[in-house]
Amino acid sequence: MDGMLALYIFMLAAFTGYEVISRVPVILHTPLMSGSNFVHGVVLVGGMIALGQAETPLEQAIGFVAVLLGAANAAGGYVVTERMLAMFKAKEKK
Amino acid sequence: MAIKWLIDASYFVAAILFILGLKGMSSPVSARKGIVWAGVGMVLATVVTFLTPGMNNFALMVIAIALGGAVAWISGKKVAMTDMPQMVAIYNGMGGGAAAAIAAVEFARGEMHGTVVTLLATLGALIGAVSFSGSVVAWAKLQGVMKKAFRLPAQNAVNILLALVTVAVGGAIVIAPTVDPLLVGAFFVLALLLGVIITLPIGGADMPVVISLFNAFTGLAVGFEGFVMGIPALIIAGIVVGAAGTLLTQLMAKAMNRPISNILFVPMAAAGGGEAVEGEQKEVGAMDAAALMRYASKVIIVPGYGMAVAGAQHKVWEMTELLEEAGVEVVFAIHPVAGRMPGHMNVLLAEAGVPYDKIFDLEEINGDFAQADVALVIGANDVVNPSARTDKSSPIYGMPILNADMAQNVIVVKRGKGTGYSGIENALFYKDNTRLLYGSAQQAIGEVIQHVKALSV
Numbered sequence: 001m002d003g004m005l006a007l008y009i010f011m012l013a014a015f016t017g018y019e020v021i022s023r024v025p026v027i028l029h030t031p032l033m034s035g036s037n038f039v040h041g042v043v044l045v046g047g048m049i050a051l052g053q054a055e056t057p058l059e060q061a062i063g064f065v066a067v068l069l070g071a072a073n074a075a076g077g078y079v080v081t082e083r084m085l086a087m088f089k090a091k092e093k094k
Numbered sequence: 095m096a097i098k099w100l101i102d103a104s105y106f107v108a109a110i111l112f113i114l115g116l117k118g119m120s121s122p123v124s125a126r127k128g129i130v131w132a133g134v135g136m137v138l139a140t141v142v143t144f145l146t147p148g149m150n151n152f153a154l155m156v157i158a159i160a161l162g163g164a165v166a167w168i169s170g171k172k173v174a175m176t177d178m179p180q181m182v183a184i185y186n187g188m189g190g191g192a193a194a195a196i197a198a199v200e201f202a203r204g205e206m207h208g209t210v211v212t213l214l215a216t217l218g219a220l221i222g223a224v225s226f227s228g229s230v231v232a233w234a235k236l237q238g239v240m241k242k243a244f245r246l247p248a249q250n251a252v253n254i255l256l257a258l259v260t261v262a263v264g265g266a267i268v269i270a271p272t273v274d275p276l277l278v279g280a281f282f283v284l285a286l287l288l289g290v291i292i293t294l295p296i297g298g299a300d301m302p303v304v305i306s307l308f309n310a311f312t313g314l315a316v317g318f319e320g321f322v323m324g325i326p327a328l329i330i331a332g333i334v335v336g337a338a339g340t341l342l343t344q345l346m347a348k349a350m351n352r353p354i355s356n357i358l359f360v361p362m363a364a365a366g367g368g369e370a371v372e373g374e375q376k377e378v379g380a381m382d383a384a385a386l387m388r389y390a391s392k393v394i395i396v397p398g399y400g401m402a403v404a405g406a407q408h409k410v411w412e413m414t415e416l417l418e419e420a421g422v423e424v425v426f427a428i429h430p431v432a433g434r435m436p437g438h439m440n441v442l443l444a445e446a447g448v449p450y451d452k453i454f455d456l457e458e459i460n461g462d463f464a465q466a467d468v469a470l471v472i473g474a475n476d477v478v479n480p481s482a483r484t485d486k487s488s489p490i491y492g493m494p495i496l497n498a499d500m501a502q503n504v505i506v507v508k509r510g511k512g513t514g515y516s517g518i519e520n521a522l523f524y525k526d527n528t529r530l531l532y533g534s535a536q537q538a539i540g541e542v543i544q545h546v547k548a549l550s551v
Binding site for chain 1 (some may be wrong): 119128158165169199210217325328335336338437438526
């Protein structure tokens with residue numbers, strides 16, 4: 001990938017992350033930490049491609065670990081966040 | 095070519111869904127939709143990756159996804175809400191480990207194209223490995239597997255030395271014309287060791303900030319490895335989380351008045367003990383406590399981690415409903431670091447059914463304590479310690495606190511006379527208008543409920 005182009009992506013993504021979070025009420029900090037934890041579970045995709053290109057047993061073994069850990073990050077992150085957010089409901093108006 | 099286009103387009107959509115998902119999670123109303131959007135993005139990205147041309151090892155891939163996914167899914171479903179912080183820590187550590195492992199595969203393949211790629215792969219490996227081993231230690235501490243904060247002699251010097259050696263070895267890898275397996279192996283061992291050494295001396299009370307920091311670390315590591323693999327979706331998701339996690343870490347550290355450098359390098363106990371507090375703790379019975387609140391017009395409840403550990407949040411909500419039926423205005427005041435993470439207490443209260451519009455944070459409610467008849471402190475300690483305002487020698491001096499001491503009456507539910515988690519004396523407990531209700535939160539509030547019921551007949 002073009003290094004300069006990647007640098008621009010880095011920069012814009014960093015500002016986006018900062019902006020998206022900056023107006024979050026404290027009550028959502030924990031679910032949000034958990035939710036952002038889920039989002040970086042996309043590392044699973046990188047692990048899959050690394051494993052897909054692996055040739056020697058060593059590469060396969062490390063690639064397997066990468067996919068295993070990535071999948072755990074994504075699945076666990078989703079379940080935990082979903083459970084937390086499921087509990088947020090306003091009092092029904094009477 | 096069509097497949098390549100489909101994959102790229104799917105990654106693009108996934109990246110949009112991740113950002114929209116995080117955006118949605120920043121408001122209680124849209125939060126649930128947010129995580130579902132992000133989830134759809136994740137499934138989409140994972141499924142299309144199987145279509146990538148020229149890939150092998152599909153059987154291994156499916157086994158790894160099924161195994162890792164199933165174990166994490168089931169343990170995530172089962173974990174109690176009080177244990178949520180360590181679960182986030184361990185899942186986060188796994189993400190960091192995955193990023194480091196991706197770098198390891200690339201090193202093993204020995205096909206690093208150019209210095210920039212090698213540099214970012216190495217950087218991602220370092221950050222990911224530190225996040226992995228550090229998160230495991232954080233998990234072990236919060237889970238109670240590892241009890242004590244453990245300090246080496248000259249801890250800071252050891253930390254810095256180890257960090258410098260690790261960076262030096264990393265630098266050697268980047269400069270070397272070919273990949274040296276010995277050097278790479280040593281690098282990973284050093285990086286993992288560094289994560290352990292950094293996290294070991296940190297006390298449990300500071301752990302939320304550390305978990306948040308490692309969360310940001312993992313994001314960065316994922317972003318860097320995304321560049322190495324040439325997948326923009328990984329770069330975007332990783333860096334967005336890196337930036338958001340950094341901001342979140344700063345917010346938490348600010349709420350605790352503990353700069354991140356202090357948390358990492360200065361242990362709480364070494365900061366000095368603070369002044370001794372004069373006076374006596376005055377006890378109150380459940381019946382008097384019940385009467386005090388039943389005939390109050392406004393009660394502010396300050397819940398702390400002690401309440402959550404006792405599992406008393408359901409009882410507290412039951413009591414709140416009883417008091418409200420009797421015409422008392424009851425609200426909850428939450429300190430930013432109540433519980434083990436910012437917002438953790440809100441989650442625990444939400445679990446008990448407390449609507450979020452009855453829950454207020456520090457800035458919103460601090461002015462109201464003076465108008466409250468009763469401040470009911472349940473299992474909270476440092477976050478209501480007035481020494482933070484007055485006593486310069488106190489380790490928590492300067493930390494923003496909830497002004498529970500300004501209320502007409504203060505009732506503190508407490509297990510015993512000790513100083514609690516941080517070991518700091520609390521002047522609030524000795525004030526003239528403070529009464530202590532001894533007992534576990536579960537049992538003490540249970541008794542109060544009985545007496546409130548008796549008064550309401």
